[in-house]
Amino acid sequence: MSPTLIELRSASVRFGAKTALAGVDLAVRRGERIALVGANGSGKSTLLRAAHGLVPLAEGERIVGDGSTRVAMVFQRPFMLRLSLLANIELGLLLQGVPRALRRERALHSLQRVGLAAEARRNARVLSAGQQQRAALARAWTLAPDVLLLDEPTASLDPTAKREVESLIAEFAAQGMTVLMSSHNLGQVKRLANRVLYLEHGRVLADVSTEEFFGGPLPAEAALFLKGELPWT
Template identity: 45%
Template sequence: MFPLRLRGLRFQPNGRTVLDGVDLELGDEGITLLLGPNGAGKSVLLRTLCGLVEPSGGAIDWGGGARPDFGVTMVFQHPMVLRASVLENVAVALKPRGVARRERARRAAAVLARVGLGGREGDSARHLSGGEKQRLALARAWITAPKLLLLDEPTASLDPSATAEVERIVREIRTDGTRILMATHNLGQATRLGDDVVFMSAGRVREHAPVQRFFARPASEEARLFIQGELPWRLTF
């Protein structure tokens, strides 16, 4: 599905422009951080790539073909948790792929151990803390071995300790060969995790650069002001 190319991607619900001709190309390796003020279109872009939003125009080229049936997974800021055990919340991700029940349970237990939830398999997922639920969501994504993982501010509601644990898991998923595109407002997180940065504003990609160059020498005044915390957030509804 790589290189993933977006050309003139638009989303204009009820005449309101949310994505305004997004152009972007992503290779098959690394962690790309989506940065930008509120209302820039970051979350909508992720939902478009995940297939949850139908674009109004433009094109998405998945390595020369159509969007694959499997291989693209998204984790949200507030993850969905089923009324079931921790193990079942993870194993369910393999059910559409026809994996046998016993094998689903085995793989789920293995990935839960990797996210620090080993020994919690039989607990109710509803009783997990916020950070544990986010780790559960990452485990559910990881078990499918996605080629592209989309993360929408997965640590926005977490304390520093829980954030550090999520960042560790994200790095391990990347090491396993998954391409990651992650939206965040945490600039420190971007410098810790990112290989490159996509800076968005008003529904467009304004800059795409390696993380160190972006923070040291932003190409636009808008990006410079954003880094300094001076850029007004765009609240458009």
């Protein structure tokens, strides 16, 4: 079995009186492509943030590999500084302690990788939504993470931009990068994931292979979700 890179044990997250995550157990193993699915408010984004360590756990624990596991996250709406695209990429390398002589080379290489080398000197904030999402992937990829966390990576993108971003994610995964992503796009889940977690009210109700999720028996709530019959709550 592949080594575990991130593990959550009985993890709970609360925001005031609201429980956003309740007793979640999750082991993310090297090479996996895991999709988190569920209705809005089910806890997908909170689970991603808990896996990254961006939100404190009210209960449970988070364990990260052997201490050297590198984790990067791309948010649904990537934040770009009012700087050139190249400077936005270089900043992450600066914070990682990469020497100046190597930062420019690695940043340019990452932009070339995602097809944005020609935009390197442009203000990152004037790029289209699809370009910004690709830039955010470049910024994450250049840090050479072991685990890439993606929160709705193609939300609000047009079909062409979605295909471009999906292609990049698939390429990174094919090279051995572990991916944990949330998505409302079930077609995207079929294309990119090999494991699916279904969440409802902050709890994981199903944790199965992609083939089982779309073709096997599921808990009643997950089956209703697949049919588009999840009731309003």
